[in-house]
Amino acid sequence: MSTTTSAGEHPPAPLDDETLVARARQGDVRAYEQLVLRYQGPMFRLASRMLASRSDAEDVVQEVFLTAWRRLGQLQEDAAFVGWLYRATTNRCLNHIRARRPVAEADYETTESPRAETRPEHAVQVSAQLEALEKALQQLTAEQRACWLLREAHGRSYDEIGRIVGTNSTAVRGRIARARAQLAEVMRPWR
Amino acid sequence: MAVNYELPCERDLEQVWERLDEVGAGRADEHELSCPHCRTARESLQALRAATDELVAEADQPSPDLVGKIMSAVRAEVRRGHMMRLPSPEPGVVEVSEQAVAVVLRFAADAVTGIRARRCRVRTVGIGDGGEAIVEVDLTLAVSLRNVTGSEALTEVRERVSAAAAARVGLRLERLNLIVDDVYEADG
Numbered sequence: 439m440s441t442t443t444s445a446g447e448h449p450p451a452p453l454d455d456e457t458l459v460a461r462a463r464q465g466d467v468r469a470y471e472q473l474v475l476r477y478q479g480p481m482f483r484l485a486s487r488m489l490a491s492r493s494d495a496e497d498v499v500q501e502v503f504l505t506a507w508r509r510l511g512q513l514q515e516d517a518a519f520v521g522w523l524y525r526a527t528t529n530r531c532l533n534h535i536r537a538r539r540p541v542a543e544a545d546y547e548t549t550e551s552p553r554a555e556t557r558p559e560h561a562v563q564v565s566a567q568l569e570a571l572e573k574a575l576q577q578l579t580a581e582q583r584a585c586w587l588l589r590e591a592h593g594r595s596y597d598e599i600g601r602i603v604g605t606n607s608t609a610v611r612g613r614i615a616r617a618r619a620q621l622a623e624v625m626r627p628w629r
Numbered sequence: 630m631a632v633n634y635e636l637p638c639e640r641d642l643e644q645v646w647e648r649l650d651e652v653g654a655g656r657a658d659e660h661e662l663s664c665p666h667c668r669t670a671r672e673s674l675q676a677l678r679a680a681t682d683e684l685v686a687e688a689d690q691p692s693p694d695l696v697g698k699i700m701s702a703v704r705a706e707v708r709r710g711h712m713m714r715l716p717s718p719e720p721g722v723v724e725v726s727e728q729a730v731a732v733v734l735r736f737a738a739d740a741v742t743g744i745r746a747r748r749c750r751v752r753t754v755g756i757g758d759g760g761e762a763i764v765e766v767d768l769t770l771a772v773s774l775r776n777v778t779g780s781e782a783l784t785e786v787r788e789r790v791s792a793a794a795a796a797r798v799g800l801r802l803e804r805l806n807l808i809v810d811d812v813y814e815a816d817g
Contacts, residue, residue, distance in 0.1 A: 470700075474696055478699070479691065483688070495691070499699075500699050507703045565683060567679060568684055568687070571681065590681050616634075618642070618646065618674075622673040622674050622677045625674075625677045626669075626676070
């Protein structure tokens, strides 16, 4: 990592996404690295809650950013990059879940407490409420979970979520409403 | 598919959700003030909202080496698009990227009727006397079905691409491999 800046210059202001995407599209690796630094966190959080596994989530995020780099040339608009990342991450997670064995009893143990399994040092710091929510999230269908997370944890619009999961915004609203009803049901004992 | 989570009081859970802030701000209607089902639903939804806030605030980070892993995979692919030295009368070095060379060479090939250039790979195999890179190029082409005299067209591609490499870029093209991997039906 070199940090060469011309004398007397202020550190450059962070570039906007569109500029970075345009530069990365022409093969600028540093511009792309800025985009990775900017968006790996949200994509990782989406994937780790979809999959209830940190290591699977990191694999997905790695694949998403490598594929994005390869396909930058095909991206129609530079502004569409973030939406593309969300779509790619969501779809990879859904495919990953579909490829898993059907939930058998052996699997149930691992899905039951992903947090304790993967991050024992954090387990005690997490409130009972959050733990209940995370457990309940894994009981939703993968599509409901995707819609709910994209809306409530990532602030995406219904239209955008519809494009991400390949349906219309009415269906998205329906899935989120069902997810919310199911989650609220589980939250009851913790209030 | 109907989204209808009706409470025993006939209000809908989504309705309770949408009115959560209003009620929280003391603007509850009479029903909301008195209905035990609505109150229970509100409490559950508030608990859900609090847990959601916690989930968002947690901002769990991936392991610190993830960016490094991603970027080394990205860089490994960039090497195919390496830089090539151009002849320069001045002391400074002039380089051109494979991608840029590819654009020029594809354009030259496209000028031949019935030919469409597709992939273009450029490898440096040596350095010439003028400091210019000596290169080997693999150019993948699609040929029009109407192009009955394919060999003539390919000869023309060879001439044009060699000329463009030398004149427009300044590279010495030592070897040009033309790979016809597809045919197409349309004109042009």
